Amino acid sequence: MSNKERLLTPLHLLLALGVGGGVLHTLYPDSETVLKTADAQHLKTALSNPLQTAYARTLVAPNVEPVPLLQLATSLSAQHAWEASENLLTKLPGGLNPQLTQQTEKLHLLNRLDAYYADNSTHNKQAVQTQLKVLATYPQWNTITRTHLAKYSLDFGLPAQAIQHYAQLAQQDPSQTQQWLILTATTADNAGLWDTAADYWQRVHDLNPTKLNVYTYHWLESAIKAGRNTEATNYLYTLVDHLPETSSDLQRLAHLSLKLGKPALASTIYQQLANVDPESAQTWHEKAAHWSQTVGAYHLAANALTKAHNLSNDEAERLSLQYRSIDLWVTAQQPHKAALALKPLLDNKRATHLTLPHCLQVAYLAEKQQQHALASTLWTWVLAHSDDRKLWQHVALWQESRKQYTQALATWQQIETRFGVSQQTTLMRIQVLWRAEKHQQALRLARQGGKSLYKTANRYQRSILTELNKRRNNA
Known part of the structure; x- marks a missing residue:
């Protein structure tokens, strides 16, 4: 049975299957007179199909009551005579009561569905969409009808109307509230309506007794896509002191934290993952280190890498x-x-x-x-x-600055042994000896270097050489 057939009421089916002389007589008490005016061939054809006979007479009848007319239009629609059904609906008077108006609009949908499935034209598709939007405005539909309206809305690219129907079903069918809410949220997600999806996923989440459940992730993911980062972040932080004990849950939370731009939170979760998933602990420690490093928590990153190293x-x-x-x-x-x-x-x-x-x-x-x-x-x-000469010189100068003169002299001597003697190394040894107050040794070294040392010496070293020269002259 098709979705369209399911929308028909038992009364409509009865009319479709058994409209006979009694119904025709009710619609047209003077039918015999009308039939006598037709030629014999038309009379034979008409009598072989009571619905067509009733339809032909209704078209020319000046006044027909809304209820029997609507019943006949419904019967024709059930036989997929959608054009005839639509023609009859144009004869309905204005000012129908709400119930008849709603039935009429539903019948329009059935006819437009038949028209669409007959040729799949863009025009007919748009007509179905328009009618679905009209029907979505009516609050009173039974569960079966509303379910089919939701499906039609999805089939014809109207997710907003499908969401509206599913949300209404969640209210009118309390025994299946969660399932209808899940359909509502899923439909919104699939349509990219993240804000709406987040709202309904949160409602599903709230129906469950645990603080963290499968619907929590759907809610948070939709909230993030909707730009509701503060809401999602605040909820994640409420979980930090009571993180779950399962690897899959922790991995999803870490992933969400990174989506929210909270690498420090992700690092904390990865550390917890290392505790609950020892087989992959090294990997989780390395991930924790990486994300700690990105936020400048270098000590946390180093500790995590040390743990990874040990494993x-x-x-x-x-x-x-x-x-x-x-x-x-x-x-x-x-x-x-x-x-x-x-x-x-x-x-x-x-x-x-x-x-x-x-x-x-x-x-x-x-x-x-x-x-x-x-x-x-x-x-x-x-x-x-x-064997880096500059590095050796750096160490010698550092030792001198620390007044480690003995070590500095030894370093300069090793520099000369490794890299050769130069006026610069000689001057540096003289400088260290002078600062160590080993003036005689400095003087002997200055004599060996000769006057040419003055050309290479810096200002401080020249002052040392001058002072040494005075002392030599005064000796």
Whole structure:
């Protein structure tokens, strides 16, 4: 049975199947007189189809009561004689009562559906759409009729009217309220009516006893698409202290957090995921680290990467994670924690070339923060594994600035051994000896360098050379 046939009432079907002389006589008590005026062939054809006979007479009858006329039009429509049915409906008088008006509008829809399915023309489709919009304005439809009106509305591209019908069904059919609301929300979602969808998904969510259920996600996703980010964010934050214990729920919440532009919240959820999903914990820790890093929470990111490192069984991967955590601790301005992560790598001779740049970062940071003992330890390791002359010179100057004159002299001497003696290195050794108040050693070194040192020396070094020269002359 088609949807159209289901819309017909038992009375309409009775009329369609059994209209006979009794009904015709009711409509047209003087029918015999009318028939006698027709020729014999027409009379034979007419009598073989009582509906057609009634239709022909009604067209020429001056006045027909609305109820029997509407019954005949309905019977013709049931036989798919939609054109004849529509012709009869034009004879209905104005001022019909609301019930008859509603029946008439429904019959218009049935006829226009037949017209559309007969040739699928754009005009007929528009006629169906227009009629569906009219019918959606009537509040009194039974559940079956309204269900079919909703389906027709969807079939003919009228989601707003379908939503209206489903929402009304949720009110008039309390035993199936949730199912009708789900259909309402789903229809709105499919139509891109996100704001409407969010409202109805929230109603479905509220019907369920748990704070977090499958409909919660539909609600939040639609709310986000509708731009209701504050609403969605506020609800997500209410869940933070009572996060679910299932991996699938947590993954969906993390995804929603990222959609809302809340990476810090997503990071928190990924950390919880690592707790409830130990088999994939390393992955979740790495995701937590990534999103913490994007919001500048470098210490949280470093901690998460350390946890990921501890779970990895792949040597190359462990090394990469360790280097990344070191860099994050440096970015977080925490040299001691960076050094703690670095320490195991300092004894790994196979990775020295990879470790060196990371050790340099930590050493510079320790130096900057005046963590002198740590910086000294790190610089010692750096120099043992570097042939960068400028780096050696930097360490020598730093040692001098710390008044570590003995270490500075030793470093300059190693520079000369590694890279050769120059006037610059000689002048730097003289400068360190002078500051260490080892004037005699400085004087001997100045004599060895000769007067040409003046050409290379900076202002401070020339003042030292001048003072040494005076002392030599006074000796």
